[in-house]
Amino acid sequence: MQALVVDDSRVMRTILTKLLTNLNFDVVQAGDGAEALAALDAGARPEVALVDWNMPVMDGLTFIKKCRQNPEYRDVVLMMVTTESEQANIVRALAAGAHEYVIKPFTDEVIAEKLEMLGLIER
């Protein structure tokens, strides 16, 4: 199984990559939404993408919208992982096509629980 981690923080990418690797995912990293789209365009087909909201070049919400516009990427499960905690923003992310939403800070367990709920892992 493949996962795409989209975050402009190298530290956060490293944390999420380690966590997902422990859950048996092969991880592809991207530093912003544009890089993530480029990875998909180049053929990456992750089961799930963990997407930060605030990033330079292309933010997470725009990435999610663009991802949802392309039927080729419709099977990618999209999970926002962000410090944005306003209810209105959570609603916006869901309306744009996000399946799940994790508010930072989080623990490994939180991500694993969400992936389990989405049927991506069994524990």
Added chain:
Amino acid sequence: MSIATTDFTFVADLVRQRSAIDLQPGKEYLVESRLVPLMRISGESDLGAFVSRLRRGDTKLIDSVIDALTTNETLWFRDTAPFDVFAKQLLPDVAKSSMTKKLTVWSAACSSGQEGYSLAMLLLDWLPRNPGFDAKVVGTDISHKMVERASAGKYTQLEINRGLRVPYLVKYFDQIGRDWVLKKEVRDLASFRWGNLSQLPVGHPQCDIIFLRNVLIYFDPPTKKKVIENCRSVLRPGGYLVLGGAETAPSLGPHWKRLEVDRAVVFQHQLMQGGGA
């Protein structure tokens, strides 16, 4: 920081008397990890001195120890499968056989309310599709503090991250400052009260479904038997008892039919011939 054997025995006896929870030797780590934060708050620097205060009958401290040792980590939709089974199979099944069309679900050992409210949210999804039905969730817990917390229906950012499906967050919660508060429609469906599973109060409502998860593991065999018997006394024949994933007993006795549904194990209360149920 380790606890002396005599202190452990004292604390285990205290917890057993107050809650029927059986902390056998081997649970020292659990006791230490829960007591050390309380010890620090109370101003003591070692567990021996802290337990001495319990021995002297410091009731406030005793209450906080009971709370700390009887409270499970609690998640929304914990383990997923039992909730899916609840919504897809158990609920439609008990509705079909209900004489009153009033369904009662008991969240036994409800802790801070996440399980009870998760069930209430599923009921709120279900009720509009099934006109004529009424439903409620009753939660009980041995800890007054937890009952108070559950009744408040207010959770922190960290707590709502734990297992709550985000569509439910936006549908059934209001964000107030940094906290999340359940909407009135959810709180109206669920009520919480103090209760000891081994001594069920007279007047406990008859139930259609009982969630009793990750609780039995704390009890000694006679208490476990008593608790199951208490569940049977308030669960209508045909109703379901849902235990935790690690509690999949092969049998609970002749009154129960064990069913494996998807990834969940549930027990159905059987009406015994001759009116035994």
